[in-house]
Amino acid sequence: MKVETMKFVFRGLMAPVLTPYANDRSFSIQLDIIPKYAKYLSSVGINAVLVNGTSGEGMSMTVDERKATTEAWAAAVKETNQILMVQVGGACLKDVQEMAAHAERLGVDGLLCLPELFNKPATVDQLVEYLKYVGQAAPKTPLLYYHIPSYTGVKGSRWGFCAGF
Numbered sequence: 001m002k003v004e005t006m007k008f009v010f011r012g013l014m015a016p017v018l019t020p021y022a023n024d025r026s027f028s029i030q031l032d033i034i035p036k037y038a039k040y041l042s043s044v045g046i047n048a049v050l051v052n053g054t055s056g057e058g059m060s061m062t063v064d065e066r067k068a069t070t071e072a073w074a075a076a077v078k079e080t081n082q083i084l085m086v087q088v089g090g091a092c093l094k095d096v097q098e099m100a101a102h103a104e105r106l107g108v109d110g111l112l113c114l115p116e117l118f119n120k121p122a123t124v125d126q127l128v129e130y131l132k133y134v135g136q137a138a139p140k141t142p143l144l145y146y147h148i149p150s151y152t153g154v155k156g157s158r159w160g161f162c163a164g165f
Helices: 031-043 063-080 093-106 124-137 158-163
Strands: 014-016 048-051 083-087 110-113 143-145
Touching: 031 063, 048 063, 063 083, 063 093, 093 110, 093 124, 110 124, 124 143
Parallel strands: 014 048, 048 083, 083 110, 110 143
Antiparallel strands: none
């Protein structure tokens, strides 16, 4: 499997955004709040947002909810000129690939991906292989590994990880 490297340069402040849920028993996502949220963050100097990460409860959402949230943020950052990063990992590989391709079609600036959470990679080579499959779904968008061993239970040498590519 061929891997292409892409240059991804970021300077500034990135906020891992919260997902606005309704304060009722439905816990529906209030997408209409996102443009105001983006404008507020921009006004206080946040020039990039990370959507559907651990702070944004991405793992608690359905694929459709994650896509809708990504779409709302993609529209909002067109107005605020913020960088948009989207976390796509944490589901089955086909869903992760679907979300990565969807995010690329929306023109996001970069993807973050957790490791597979059920069939956790036992080796760095397995992790690298998994990320290659994710990257194939969005070949024109930079993909960064979202490493949170305390959350995922996946550990490994970052140097070994880098050498895997």
